[in-house]
Amino acid sequence: xxxxxxxxxxxxxxxxxxxxxxxxxxxxxxxxxxxxxxxxxxxxxxxxxxxxxxxxxxxxxxxxxxxxxxxxxxxxxxxxxxxxxxxxxxxxxxxxxxxxxxxxxxxxxxxxxxxxxxxxxxxxxxxx
Amino acid sequence: xxxxxxxxxxxxxxxxxxxxxxxxxxxxxxxxxxxxxxxxxxxxxxxxxxxxxxxxxxxxxxxxxxxxxxxxxxxxxxxxxxxxxxxxxxxxxxxxxxxxxxxxxxxxxxxxxxxxxxxxxxxxxxxxxxxxxxxxxxxxxxxxxxxxxxxxxxxxxxxxxxxxxxxxxxxxxxxxxxxxxxxxxxxxxxxxxxxxxxxxxxxxxxxxxxxxxxxxxxxxxxxxxxxxxxxxxxxxxxxxxxxxxxxxxxxxxxxxxxxxxxxxxxxxxxxxxxxxxxxxxxxxxxxxxxxxxxxxxxxxxxxxxxxxxxxxxxxxxxxxxxxxxxxxxxxxxxxxxxxxxxxxxxxxxxxxxxxxxxxxxxxxxxxxxxxxxxxxxxxxxxxxxxxxxxxxxxxxxxxxxxxxxxxxxxxxxxxxxxxxxxxxxxxxxxxxxxxxxxxxxxxxxxxxxxxxxxxxxxxxxxxxxxxxxxxxxxxxxxxxxxxxxxxxxxxxxxxxxxxxxxxxxxxxx
Numbered sequence: 043x044x045x046x047x048x049x050x051x052x053x054x055x056x057x058x059x060x061x062x063x064x065x066x067x068x069x070x071x072x073x074x075x076x077x078x079x080x081x082x083x084x085x086x087x088x089x090x091x092x093x094x095x096x097x098x099x100x101x102x103x104x105x106x107x108x109x110x111x112x113x114x115x116x117x118x119x120x121x122x123x124x125x126x127x128x129x130x131x132x133x134x135x136x137x138x139x140x141x142x143x144x145x146x147x148x149x150x151x152x153x154x155x156x157x158x159x160x161x162x163x164x165x166x167x168x169x170x
Numbered sequence: 171x172x173x174x175x176x177x178x179x180x181x182x183x184x185x186x187x188x189x190x191x192x193x194x195x196x197x198x199x200x201x202x203x204x205x206x207x208x209x210x211x212x213x214x215x216x217x218x219x220x221x222x223x224x225x226x227x228x229x230x231x232x233x234x235x236x237x238x239x240x241x242x243x244x245x246x247x248x249x250x251x252x253x254x255x256x257x258x259x260x261x262x263x264x265x266x267x268x269x270x271x272x273x274x275x276x277x278x279x280x281x282x283x284x285x286x287x288x289x290x291x292x293x294x295x296x297x298x299x300x301x302x303x304x305x306x307x308x309x310x311x312x313x314x315x316x317x318x319x320x321x322x323x324x325x326x327x328x329x330x331x332x333x334x335x336x337x338x339x340x341x342x343x344x345x346x347x348x349x350x351x352x353x354x355x356x357x358x359x360x361x362x363x364x365x366x367x368x369x370x371x372x373x374x375x376x377x378x379x380x381x382x383x384x385x386x387x388x389x390x391x392x393x394x395x396x397x398x399x400x401x402x403x404x405x406x407x408x409x410x411x412x413x414x415x416x417x418x419x420x421x422x423x424x425x426x427x428x429x430x431x432x433x434x435x436x437x438x439x440x441x442x443x444x445x446x447x448x449x450x451x452x453x454x455x456x457x458x459x460x461x462x463x464x465x466x467x468x469x470x471x472x473x474x475x476x477x478x479x480x481x482x483x484x485x486x487x488x489x490x491x492x493x494x495x496x497x498x499x500x501x502x503x504x505x506x507x508x509x510x511x512x513x514x515x516x517x518x519x520x521x522x523x524x525x526x527x528x529x530x531x532x533x534x535x536x537x538x539x540x541x542x543x544x545x546x547x548x549x550x551x552x553x554x555x556x557x558x559x560x561x562x563x564x565x566x567x568x569x570x571x572x573x574x575x576x577x578x579x580x581x582x583x584x585x586x587x588x589x590x591x592x593x594x595x596x597x598x599x600x601x602x603x604x605x606x607x608x609x610x611x612x613x614x615x616x617x618x619x620x621x622x623x624x625x626x627x628x629x630x631x632x633x634x635x636x637x638x639x640x641x642x643x644x645x646x647x648x649x650x651x652x653x654x655x656x657x658x659x660x661x662x663x664x665x666x667x668x669x670x671x672x673x674x675x676x677x678x679x
Contacts, residue, residue: 054469126513127517146468146471146472150476
């Protein structure tokens with residue numbers, strides 16, 4: 043499974059990559075908002091972890107653009123942010139994020155578990 | 171000259187008697203140039219001080235002249251008399267002893283039986299009357315002076331009060347019981363844009379339209395001025411609205427509306443308001459600061475937390491290092507907790523704590539918390555018993571706030587009650603609400619602290635004794651959480667029975 047992590051804090055990005063790699067994911071990292079869309083298109087992730095406060099482009103803006111794109115909108119996005127106020131959570135979920143996680147509230151293992159859970163949901167067969 | 175028609179009822183002798191006994195002075199003088207006095211009555215003697223023997227046939231009424239009347243007076247007098255009319259006037263006469271006195275006289279000619287002319291004069295000493303008149307005049311002037319003084323005093327006081335009202339930094343508008351503006355001050359003019367002349371006499375609802383933050387007009391019935399007058403609200407209401415100026419721009423206000431009473435009668439309403447644009451901006455800046463700061467703090471904390479997590483997964487760590495990593499991880503968690511708590515409090519204080527309500531099974535929530543805290547209770551050898559009624563309906567509330575409050579009460583009970591004792595959690599159905607109680611034996615809150623229990627940083631002496639660390643913020647946050655969910659929080663503490671903390675949650679919503 044391919045996970046794209048969009049996170050600008052070096053240590054956090056590094057640690058996330060290590061954990062997901064250890065858990066047998068293929069991981070790509072993007073550390074600023076500008077590169078996000080391009081990388082998504084070239085990497086084809088199965089799931090995206092999206093930070094909100096990013097240089098060059100706001101996380102919610104990226105989310106909006108993703109959901110506006112007919113092809114990209116199908117990729118589940120989990121917001122990982124340290125902004126925990128109701129307003130941001132509501133906005134994020136309203137724009138189509140699958141979940142909103144406050145980084146400091148979850149261990150790495152938990153985040154991996156939540157990602158796996160989300161992918162299981164996506165895997166449910168659809169009738170054509 | 172006589173106006174009496176018909177027969178006289180009395181004879182001459184009796185008429186003379188009347189004259190003799192009259193209290194008014196009477197003198198008859200002859201019509202010659204000398205005007206010799208022919209008759210005076212006793213009253214005349216009394217008034218003038220002359221006896222009849224001294225004057226009859228010897229002197230004329232001129233002896234009474236005081237010199238106070240001018241020539242014009244006498245001209246007028248004789249002119250009247252010679253025409254045959256009665257001359258009546260006030261006059262100043264002189265008594266025999268030289269003292270002057272005020273008199274009222276009437277002089278008229280009489281024709282005698284042989285057509286001789288006589289002059290009769292009736293006189294009245296009006297000294298006393300004049301004195302009374304003078305006194306009355308003096309009193310009137312004194313009174314007038316006093317009234318003037320008082321009026322000036324009042325005027326000055328009114329001017330002073332007006333000056334104070336005008337100088338108030340806050341806008342003031344006074345309306346009568348019908349909502350018509352009777353007074354505004356300068357601050358009003360500056361803030362709202364209408365001058366006093368333009369505003370007074372108009373309906374306040376027309377002069378200052380009121381809106382909420384979204385720009386919706388507030389209906390008249392909801393406006394504080396109306397509510398205060400109609401007695402629906404308290405006699406004094408505080409509110410926040412947007413006022414629309416004369417030029418159609420808006421500004422946020424904090425308003426205090428108070429009923430004015432004169433005894434039992436409603437006289438009108440006084441509204442004081444101030445522009446809180448700066449205050450709102452400050453609040454916003456503070457909120458943003460707290461938000462950004464907590465985000466900034468959380469970032470390195472997350473880095474530490476996750477790095478330690480990876481660290482702990484390393485298999486080649488010595489037991490000692492493993493322990494160290496665990497200690498570090500725990501400290502980090504404590505810091506994260508503290509940041510969360512501070513952020514929460516800032517949100518509560520700025521009124522930003524919002525309940526996101528949904529249908530919730532509170533029994534499940536309680537079970538989740540009990541599971542979460544079981545390890546901690548087991549460590550203390552404490553048994554947590556949960557009783558609930560068989561059928562509990564779902565409740566509309568914010569589950570996060572519910573759990574926050576319940577967890578705080580539960581963790582307090584576990585932390586602060588002595589080991590090996592039972593902790594009871596009871597869910598009770600009441601008429602319009604559910605009551606959740608957490609009871610523990612063995613710890614109490616002193617009565618003197620009762621009012622402080624839910625305030626920030628309060629920790630009971632028992633709690634402090636058992637564990638020195640602890641922010642004292644938990645109950646403060648629990649209270650806000652409970653209240654945001656529409657309930658109340660409280661406790662009962664008793665040395666023999668222990669302490670029960672409880673909170674309620676409304677069941678119909």
